[in-house]
Amino acid sequence: MLTIYTAPSCTSCKKAKKWLGDHEIAYDERNIMSSPLSTDEVKHILEKCDDGIESLISSRNRFVKSLNVDFEELSLSEAVTIISENPQILRRPIIMDDKRLHIGYNEEEIRAFLPRSVRVLENDGLRLRDAI
Numbered sequence: 001m002l003t004i005y006t007a008p009s010c011t012s013c014k015k016a017k018k019w020l021g022d023h024e025i026a027y028d029e030r031n032i033m034s035s036p037l038s039t040d041e042v043k044h045i046l047e048k049c050d051d052g053i054e055s056l057i058s059s060r061n062r063f064v065k066s067l068n069v070d071f072e073e074l075s076l077s078e079a080v081t082i083i084s085e086n087p088q089i090l091r092r093p094i095i096m097d098d099k100r101l102h103i104g105y106n107e108e109e110i111r112a113f114l115p116r117s118v119r120v121l122e123n124d125g126l127r128l129r130d131a132i
Contacts, residue, residue: 002027002113005037005094012105013093019110027095032087042080045094048101053079055103056090063088 004020004027006013020027037045042056049055053071057064063086071079083089095102100112 016093036087058091
């Protein structure tokens with residue numbers, strides 16, 4: 001099952017939920033502001049991150065700047081604790097299933113969550129249109 005971690009005022013989260021709904025992809029939603037991630041959940045997400053903590057933290061976020069913390073200097077457990085206690089510093093949405101993780105909203109990249117059969121059909125349709 002697909003899970004999307006969101007925040008109520010997040011425009012990218014709203015776009016991602018609309019895209020998932022338009023493509024009839026079922027998902028569970030979790031508001032990370034009212035129900036923050038546990039340290040174990042943060043670790044689980046980090047296991048799937050290609051770029052580690054940098055891909056999960058919104059470095060331009062004013063909350064990150066107010067913490068005055070250099071995440072590169074912290075131990076993993078210290079960073080995970082700070083992330084768990086400060087969900088507003090996370091990039092959003094965080095979309096994941098058993099195999100994939102996507103952070104942020106990018107319409108091309110989110111297509112990875114479409115069933116393979118649908119992606120193949122859409123790609124075949126694009127190739128046919130290009131040939132005509």
